[in-house]
Amino acid sequence: MMLGHTTRSLFHVREYAMSSIINAVHTAVSGLNAQSHAFTDLSNNIANSQTTGYKASTTSFEDYVTDNEIANDGESLSDSVAATTQQNTDNQGMVTTSTNSTALAISGNGFFNVLQATGQSNDSTPALGTQQYYTRNGDFSQDKNGYLVNTSGYYLEGYNVNATSGTLGTSLSAIQVPSTIAFRPTESTKLTATGTLDSSSTTPVDMPATAYDSTGAASTVDLSWTKVNDTTWTVKDANDTTGSSNSATVTFDSTGAVSSVTSQNSTGTSSTSSTSFDYTGSPQDMTVNLSGVTLGSANTVSMTSDSVTSGTFSGISMETDGSVMATFDNGYSQLVAKIPLTTFADPNSLSAQNGQAYTATSQSGSPQINAVNTNGAGTLTTGSIEESTTDLTGDLSKLIVAQQAYGANTKVVSTADQLLQTTLAMIQ
Template structure:
């Protein structure tokens, strides 16, 4: 009988010890989980003013393990775990910025950015190959003309080739140096001025440089041939047939142009008081002849309406993603186009320092889109996207987490007292 009582006391003590240790284990896991929540909440609060920051939340889950003390054939819950959940798809409030080159996305897209891995001998950045994505659009130009956000990431886009003037098809860091050259504007009108010698019968040539939409130069040559005392023919020198881009010009008794009958390179004919249509290379233009008169000498010349010179004065951003170089002559020219990248599951992107992310297998492959297409979103210039932190809500959650942390601490201290009592009973 005494042996049975001893065994019963042993089992009671064993059960008590196991329960106390299990309680400590559960409480410690609760402390760790609430500590994890503290980290997430404090990170949100600390970044409540960080441009493009996406607040995260904490999810709790219980761990269930088989316990030999369970007599109902089921498992007992004896721990808790906490995980961070990203919400990169949450839209932050768009607010006006004093920075004219800042951009804010309203939609699902991300800016394509890269980091510098070092500097070359001339202090220009050496950019890495790792592709990053961000919603921090607070971009400014650095000393080398690159667009860099406040976290040090370099904005990428499709750059305009300085030689050909065409837009590229592969992403690269956008750079607009102060030494950028002004591309001549597209020629739309050629103007002939001067006199034709009414007593001369020789052919008189005039030429000028015209520019296409990319700023490429071409020479336009026109020649005058006298047909009568008051009639001259003007034609494109490069037209061997003599019918395309040609005109018959009639002068009045004062020597001024009275009518122009012309035929362009398409075969279309027209009559005008002082001009004709020039079609073909480099592009269609109007040739004005009102400044030509009959006189005693051949002094005709020709100019185009292209603006050919300008000094760089700064850059401007457009809502379609265009980055424009502005010049002191009042003109601006496209230097780059900014696309936006979307993901099937943006919440599965891998968070990096400085409000940046990298793609993962769970996020899906990056899909590059033009602004305002395929859900990528729109751009607001001179604006930033604010942090999505709910400061009031997170402060309230912080109080709840503190209370839960304190409760778990009390469990640990109580279990410690019970453990000391149990050990004393054994002794």
């Protein structure tokens, strides 16, 4: 009987010991998996230490409580660990100067709005997908079709200027600045009249000119001259039937040159100048210079605007307010698109995609599109990039710690195996 009791006791000891040992193995294996996860995060950070716009991640460890029999105080003990990757997309990377003049770096919480190409259409322009992506990789350059594409192959979106109307759009689309882009005439600010008026004229003399508004749209301004006497003429807007605005009385001296101009605006206010008067209305307010008009024996008077009407595309430039400008060989530049920045309530909950890009999730909150430097979206630095946030020295140190922890867990597995073999041999 004593032998049977001893055998049963050894059996219970063996069962309890085996349960404890197996639990230890389970814990050690979870530790191995957790440290492997940490290795993956650390190696990814180290590999991307030179990747533009990369946001280094960290590893969070969490203990788990399972239903075990080790505790003797009525409470279960923690006997496993799990590791999760913690994104840090809200960390600011260092902004450094780039040799790429079209590169942009964000200092703040915003993201660029980008699209990914799904293939090429028949005319070799990209077929862009509908999935909206967000990125901090602002190393953009023009492709062969004039689109702005970053080093990860994502196409920058913004509000494009309508080529016909010259107005800024209200919906996002891929920004394209082709080399064939046409120069929009600059806004007219001054009209200049030159030539002679026939001192013997008995009928009005028209003086038309083409003027351009801020969008480059053309319109005709027609001023009509009417003789009052040998030294006095009136000039007014030929399309203004009331004659209440854009009219002036011009006095000539004995040599036939303009000596004074007295004008009247729509409010009835008069002003006198030696050579000019103010034109108000469509397409915009301008100054009309009459110093080049003289009295003569024939009507050859004409009028031109100060608008620059032609130019050849020479490249693009980026502005700190998000403006994309087309530059021309005449020294002028014109707005072709405006870049906004998008923010999220919780950017760390964005879903990471290939190429330093992200997609929105229910946890990140809805995307909020903002103008540059508003609502915390941040500022832009041109000709610059945002560097990776990887702390190379720190991550290498953490890698050593993770390696030691991994080795310690393997030691636990090896020791538990030896204990298990000893336990199995207890009643043999």
